[in-house]
Amino acid sequence: MTDELSRLRAQVYALQARLDRRERRAAAVRMLRRIGAAVLIAVTAFSLVMSVVGIWSARTALNTDRWVATVAPLPKDPEVAAAVADFATVKLFEAVDVERRLRAVLPEQAAFVAGPLASQLHAPVRATATEVLGSDQFQRVWTELNRRAHQRVLAVVEGDSDVVAVHQDRVEIDLLPLINEVLRTLSAQLPTLFGRQLSLPDLSSGEIPADLRIRVQDSLGVTLPENFAQFTVYDSGQLWAAQQAVTTAERSLLLLLLSTLVLLVLALLVSPDRRRTALQLGLWLVVAAVAVTAALRAVREQILQNVPEGLYRDGAADVLTAVFSQLRTRGWQTLWTGVLLALLMYVIGPGKGPVWLRHRTVEAWGAIRRGGQAFAAHGPGWTARHLDAARVGGVAVAVLLALLLSSWTALLSIVVVLAAYELFVTLFAVRSTRTG
Numbered sequence: 001m002t003d004e005l006s007r008l009r010a011q012v013y014a015l016q017a018r019l020d021r022r023e024r025r026a027a028a029v030r031m032l033r034r035i036g037a038a039v040l041i042a043v044t045a046f047s048l049v050m051s052v053v054g055i056w057s058a059r060t061a062l063n064t065d066r067w068v069a070t071v072a073p074l075p076k077d078p079e080v081a082a083a084v085a086d087f088a089t090v091k092l093f094e095a096v097d098v099e100r101r102l103r104a105v106l107p108e109q110a111a112f113v114a115g116p117l118a119s120q121l122h123a124p125v126r127a128t129a130t131e132v133l134g135s136d137q138f139q140r141v142w143t144e145l146n147r148r149a150h151q152r153v154l155a156v157v158e159g160d161s162d163v164v165a166v167h168q169d170r171v172e173i174d175l176l177p178l179i180n181e182v183l184r185t186l187s188a189q190l191p192t193l194f195g196r197q198l199s200l201p202d203l204s205s206g207e208i209p210a211d212l213r214i215r216v217q218d219s220l221g222v223t224l225p226e227n228f229a230q231f232t233v234y235d236s237g238q239l240w241a242a243q244q245a246v247t248t249a250e251r252s253l254l255l256l257l258l259s260t261l262v263l264l265v266l267a268l269l270v271s272p273d274r275r276r277t278a279l280q281l282g283l284w285l286v287v288a289a290v291a292v293t294a295a296l297r298a299v300r301e302q303i304l305q306n307v308p309e310g311l312y313r314d315g316a317a318d319v320l321t322a323v324f325s326q327l328r329t330r331g332w333q334t335l336w337t338g339v340l341l342a343l344l345m346y347v348i349g350p351g352k353g354p355v356w357l358r359h360r361t362v363e364a365w366g367a368i369r370r371g372g373q374a375f376a377a378h379g380p381g382w383t384a385r386h387l388d389a390a391r392v393g394g395v396a397v398a399v400l401l402a403l404l405l406s407s408w409t410a411l412l413s414i415v416v417v418l419a420a421y422e423l424f425v426t427l428f429a430v431r432s433t434r435t436g
Contacts, residue, residue: 030272037271038280044263045284045338049292051260052334054253056327064150071146074322075133083315085129088178089122091229092129095179095222125186132181137204141177144208149174175229177203180216279345285338293331296324384429394421 060066074080132138184200200219201209209215217224264281271277300320307316347354383390398418402411 033270033272034276037267037277040263040267040270041277041281042284044260044267045281046288046291047256047260047263048285049288049331049334051253051256052330053292053327054256056330058253060326061323062154064147064154067150068143068147070323070326071319072139072143074319075138075142077315077318077322079314079318081130081133081315083312084175084178085126085133087312088129088175088182088229089126091175092125092179092182093122095220095224095228125182128185129178129182132178132185138178138181140205141181141203141208145174145177148208176212176216177208179229180212183216183219275345275349279342279349282338282340282342282345285341286335289331289335289338293328296327300324380428383425387425387429390425391422394418394425 060070075084133142180200181203184202187200201212201215213224213228267277267281268274303320304313304316307313347357395418398414401414405411405414
């Protein structure tokens with residue numbers, strides 16, 4: 001009997017030891033799955049955010065029509081217009097040599113005022129350049145300029161431009177069409193500035209003649225520098241870097257999208273708690289969106305550091321803001337998607353906090369429903385008894401909002417809401433009269 005009892009005890013101990021080993025092994029496997037899922041979901045979040053950046057690049061930065069649509073409004077931006085107008089004014093005075101022309105037309109005794117007069121002309125010339133920039137006629141020219149520049153950039157970075165690839169050229173935006181339009185306007189307003197009426201092509205249709213530089217030179221009677229009124233978008237080194245980046249992006253975007261999907265599926269399959277993994281995905285999306293935004297902001301600041309301080313840097317900052325506006329919107333959407341996903345997964349979780357929150361939400365909804373039922377039962381009668389006060393109160397609130405919000409859109413919205421409110425309280429009061 002004693003031997004049998006000992007044998008049974010030994011078997012029990014052996015089974016307990018085996019069970020303990022299985023439990024420890026299961027716990028270890030569960031821990032490994034949890035860690036693996038956490039790592040996979042973190043990589044998934046960063047991959048998803050980089051996919052958003054890649055899709056934006058493919059749809060905007062590498063698409064001529066979308067690029068032109070993005071930069072088309074820039075001439076009407078005050079900071080950009082001020083910078084471009086100042087640039088055009090400086091280049092125009094360099095080409096025309098206004099002081100020399102004034103000395104030629106002034107009497108010899110008054111030649112000393114040529115310098116001060118030339119300085120005083122900067123302001124009206126800059127104002128004329130700003131006016132031209134904001135005109136609908138120049139809008140077509142600006143669109144064509146950017147279309148040509150972007151097509152050339154794409155030809156270079158995609159390896160379709162043998163000339164640029166061989167000579168390590170640069171891509172520039174040529175503002176000579178703007179100078180041409182400013183000269184046409186000045187020639188009409190100040191014909192004595194040039195001594196004669198200038199014969200320059202009309203670019204209002206958006207067509208830019210191939211011999212524009214020669215025609216401007218002939219009209220002014222000067223020889224323009226080869227890079228006159230041009231500013232570099234990419235130099236030779238940047239072109240090579242852009243070629244490499246675009247080649248990599250085109251090859252990697254589809255792979256990145258597929259990898260993101262595969263990583264997400266793997267993370268959910270490996271995870272022992274998919275709700276927890278989804279919550280981690282939301283949190284990592286927020287982290288990834290913030291990290292990529294910080295990196296892009298650093299790139300933006302680095303670009304601006306290469307632009308002279310003051311007017312030009314302010315204009316460049318507005319240009320970058322416009323270019324990255326869609327990407328910034330996608331970044332905010334990604335961030336809020338992560339926040340909402342994390343909150344949702346937390347709220348449906350088993351913890352004390354989520355349980356308490358769900359109970360309070362149910363109670364609050366019940367209170368709101370009971371309040372709505374009470375209002376539906378007694379509200380019409382109360383409204384009928386205080387109809388004038390309700391109407392005056394609506395008007396008073398509308399007047400207060402109109403004082404705080406002065407835009408035409410806000411005022412129109414206030415009028416529409418006020419009309420709807422007055423109609424609602426009137427019909428509500430009539431309902432009480434009919435039922436009574």
